[in-house]
Amino acid sequence: MNSAPWWKQATIYQIYPRSFFDSNGDGEGDLPGIISKLQYVQELGVDAIWLSPFYTSPNKDGGYDVADPRDVDPRFGNLDDAKKLINVAHSLGLKVIVDVVPNHFSDQHIWFQQALKAGRGSPERARFHFHEPNADGTPPNNWISLFGGPSWTQVEDGQYYLHLFDSSQPDLNWENPEVVSDYEVTLRFWLDLGVDGFRIDVAHGLVKENLLTNHPDPQGISDALRLDVSMDPEIRYALLPTVPYFDRQGVHEIYRQWRKLFDSYKDREVMAVAEAWVHPPVNSTRYVRSDELHQVFNFDLLDAPFKADFLYDVVTRSIDLMDSVGALPTWALSNHDSPRVASRIGEIQARALALFVLALPGSCYVFAGQELGLPDGDIPDSSRQDPIYFRTKGAQKGRDGARVPLPWSGESAPFGFTSGSPWLPLTDKWKELTIEKQSVDPKSTLNLYRTALKLRTDHLIDQGSITWLESPNHGSKSDSLLAVRRGNVSIYMNLSDIAIEVEITGKLLIVSAGIVDARDGKLTIPPLSTIWVHH
Ligand code: NOJ
Numbered sequence: 425m426n427s428a429p430w431w432k433q434a435t436i437y438q439i440y441p442r443s444f445f446d447s448n449g450d451g452e453g454d455l456p457g458i459i460s461k462l463q464y465v466q467e468l469g470v471d472a473i474w475l476s477p478f479y480t481s482p483n484k485d486g487g488y489d490v491a492d493p494r495d496v497d498p499r500f501g502n503l504d505d506a507k508k509l510i511n512v513a514h515s516l517g518l519k520v521i522v523d524v525v526p527n528h529f530s531d532q533h534i535w536f537q538q539a540l541k542a543g544r545g546s547p548e549r550a551r552f553h554f555h556e557p558n559a560d561g562t563p564p565n566n567w568i569s570l571f572g573g574p575s576w577t578q579v580e581d582g583q584y585y586l587h588l589f590d591s592s593q594p595d596l597n598w599e600n601p602e603v604v605s606d607y608e609v610t611l612r613f614w615l616d617l618g619v620d621g622f623r624i625d626v627a628h629g630l631v632k633e634n635l636l637t638n639h640p641d642p643q644g645i646s647d648a649l650r651l652d653v654s655m656d657p658e659i660r661y662a663l664l665p666t667v668p669y670f671d672r673q674g675v676h677e678i679y680r681q682w683r684k685l686f687d688s689y690k691d692r693e694v695m696a697v698a699e700a701w702v703h704p705p706v707n708s709t710r711y712v713r714s715d716e717l718h719q720v721f722n723f724d725l726l727d728a729p730f731k732a733d734f735l736y737d738v739v740t741r742s743i744d745l746m747d748s749v750g751a752l753p754t755w756a757l758s759n760h761d762s763p764r765v766a767s768r769i770g771e772i773q774a775r776a777l778a779l780f781v782l783a784l785p786g787s788c789y790v791f792a793g794q795e796l797g798l799p800d801g802d803i804p805d806s807s808r809q810d811p812i813y814f815r816t817k818g819a820q821k822g823r824d825g826a827r828v829p830l831p832w833s834g835e836s837a838p839f840g841f842t843s844g845s846p847w848l849p850l851t852d853k854w855k856e857l858t859i860e861k862q863s864v865d866p867k868s869t870l871n872l873y874r875t876a877l878k879l880r881t882d883h884l885i886d887q888g889s890i891t892w893l894e895s896p897n898h899g900s901k902s903d904s905l906l907a908v909r910r911g912n913v914s915i916y917m918n919l920s921d922i923a924i925e926v927e928i929t930g931k932l933l934i935v936s937a938g939i940v941d942a943r944d945g946k947l948t949i950p951p952l953s954t955i956w957v958h959h
Contacts, residue, residue, distance in 0.1 A: 430519060431621065431695040431718060432752055433885040434471035435788045435877055440760045441478045441500055442486065443829040444792060446842035453829065453841070455501035459509050462516055464859065468795060468870075469877030472519035474623050474697075476760060478506070482532050484592040485571075485811050486760070486827065488523075488625060489530035493610045503617075510618040519620040521697070526607055527626040528593040536594050544583050551603055552594045553586035553635060554579075566638045567669065568646040572815035588629060588669060590811040598630045598678060608685060615689050621718075627698035627711065631674035639668060649701070651727045651762070652820070664703035671702040679716040697721060697754065705745055712751040719787060722754045726762045730769040730777065732906050732919050733896040739784065739906075743889060752786035758794045764826050767799040772952045775869055775936040776917055779954035780906065782876045783915040785889050790873070793830050796857050797869035801828030807849055824848055833860035872936060879933050879956065887911025894926075905949075914957045918949040925949075930957040 445457035455478060465473060477487035478500040487497070496502050513520045529536055535551050542548035544556075555564040563576035563584045569591075576584040577591040586595045596603045611622065639645060641663065647653040648663040649670075665671075679698075686694040697719040698711040711720040724738040742753040757765040757778060766774040774797060782788055803824050805813075810822030828848045831839035837850035839858050855861075862868035887910050894907035894916070904920035913933065918924045923941075925948045932940055938950025949955055 429693045429695070429718075430471060431693065431787060433785065433787055434519070435469070435782070435790060435880070436472045436474050436521065437465055437468065437470040438474045438476065438759060438789055438791045439465075440476045440486075440792060440827055442847060443827050443841075445830070445832065446844065446846075449842060449844040450499070451842050451844040452499055452847045454499065455496065455505035455509050459505070459512050462509075462512055462518065466516040466518055467874070469874055469881070470518070470790065472521055472620065473513060474521040474789070475509075475523065477523045477525060482530055482592065484530070485590050486809070488525050489528070489532075489590065489593045490525050491530040491532040492534075493524065493529075494613045507617055514618070520618070521621040521623055521695070522614050522619050523623045523625055524607075524610065524614075525625040526596065526598075527629045528587065528589060528595045531592045531594055539585075540579060543581060547602075549583070551597055551600055553597050553632070554583045555586075555636065557582060557584060564636050565634075566642045568642050569815065570646070570649065571812050572817075572820070586632070586635070588626070590815065592811075595632070596630075598674070604678070604681070608681075611682065611685055615686075615694065620692055621695035621697070624696055624698050624717070627679075627717070627720075628671040628675060628700035628702055629669055630678055631672040632669045633672050634668045637668070639666070661703060671700065671707055676710060676713075676716060679711065683715055683717070695719065705741065706748075709745055709749045709751070712746070712749055714750070719751070719754050721756060721789070723756065725755060725757055725777075725781065726759065727768075730773045730919055732904050732917075735777075735780075735919075736892075736895045736906060739890075740892075743785065746786070747889075753784070754787045754789060755781045755784060756789040756791070757781065758791040758826065759789070760791065760827055761823050762826065764791075764798055764800045765794060766797045767825070770952075771797050771799070771869075772937050773919075775872055776919070776952050776954040779872065779876055779934065779936040779956070780915060780917040782873075782880050783884055783890075783908070783910060783913065783956060785910070791826070795870050795873040796830070796859065796862060798828075798830070798854070798857060800825030801848060802851055803828070803848060809848070831858040833858050872934070875934055876956075883913050883933070883956075883958065884910055887913075912959050914959065915954065916947075916949050916957070917954040918951060921951045923948045923950055928957055930959040932956075933958050 442452050444453040445461045446453050447457040479490045480492035480495045480497045481487045481489050496506050510520050539548040567575040569575040571589050578584050587593050644663050645667045648660045695718040698717050699721050702708050708720045711717050722742050746753045808824050810824050812820050812822035829841040829846050831854045833840035837852050838846040862870035890908040890910045894905045896903050907916040925946050928947050929945050933956040936954040938953045941948035
């Protein structure tokens, strides 16, 4: 019996509620839809679900623009549905993590509406970052929004307010005790409803420094923060620590207070995971100090090439880094903000990488649809919704591709997701990828995940860390072979497009693609494939 807290090596399934399952035909997924499919999630073999925001929201940023963090948007259902979802998940043995978005509210939140009315110098404005323009009328500083354009918007009386993201997402002022205590009310609200943990949006952004000072290179820091802008790594790494609104020391005090609140719930092991893109990587360990949060997302695999030396570095660095503070790493191949892994590195490669990663120590986050090998959807510009697309005037296409709803059943789009018209179009090309088809195909990606998750539980999670058997830095047979041993299981990933033979005896537990040839104490690992062998 594993006595470690449940989250330490959990697999956590990320549900983007709008895209999961629509129960009422309005074209958008909803909480009753999720409830009706929780059995599917449980049978996948994950330990927990993480729900992206379903709170009251004008939905300018996919619900990350929250107008009431303690209520459910009618598009998704109501609080009774949320309560029922938590209860049904628990009855199926699934933990529930909800998203919290403490960096900003929606401009439709009552506080912001009050701030607009109350005017300059008021306590209502002091909950946000309202400031006077410069003498020439320009914004208080030159920061650029992460979604493009200036990060300040002017209101009628001439003051500007800060928004690191869309202008509909005013940043909260975390130096104001009212903000601190209101957030505690929100955390307690969801804990009292029964949730097991939180995913903290922009966890590294709450505290800003030098708010009224220009940055010497605003475009530089803005580019450095974007994965899709290529930049000399030295320049990028020199710029990132100078970002005055991310990863400031003050954020840690907030999480120390939150930790006390979490620990006061003695009836369960509450966990929180930080979304914190920080540099240098060692800074991420600060978020998981023993009196702060429990996990911090590791985003290194979201844009990693399918290359042995690169992956070797990411895996060793991630494990060592977290080990230095007695924590375990987290792994994610896809999420709602990045291109889907099957589109980025190829479907067969994505299967191989997933099987490799599921064997590693730590917690794995699986973005709904990843278990189907879904690629990004093809979206005509006329259907796009992401504010990034609009704020960059189409220069960046944004993140809608990864958010296309799931194909459940049937022969044509929208594949049972909705009886209405889906909020983003599904394509008929996904005919073979539906959950219905994949459920009965032993070779499907869905069944690969199901089998791997079961084997992970049975053979791996109690087994401590890994030892490298083969790597580009470890006298490997090939530049394209990575292999680790964990407990009684050896895991080999062949990243090349030719089969590789290794001397190894044992029972083949699983292969991500192709046929393994076994004879005379040797196994042939198929091209672009991962195998697990039990000794
Ligand atoms: C990170 C979330 O994952 C993303 O979807 C959102 O747009 C930003 N934070 C702003 O809340």
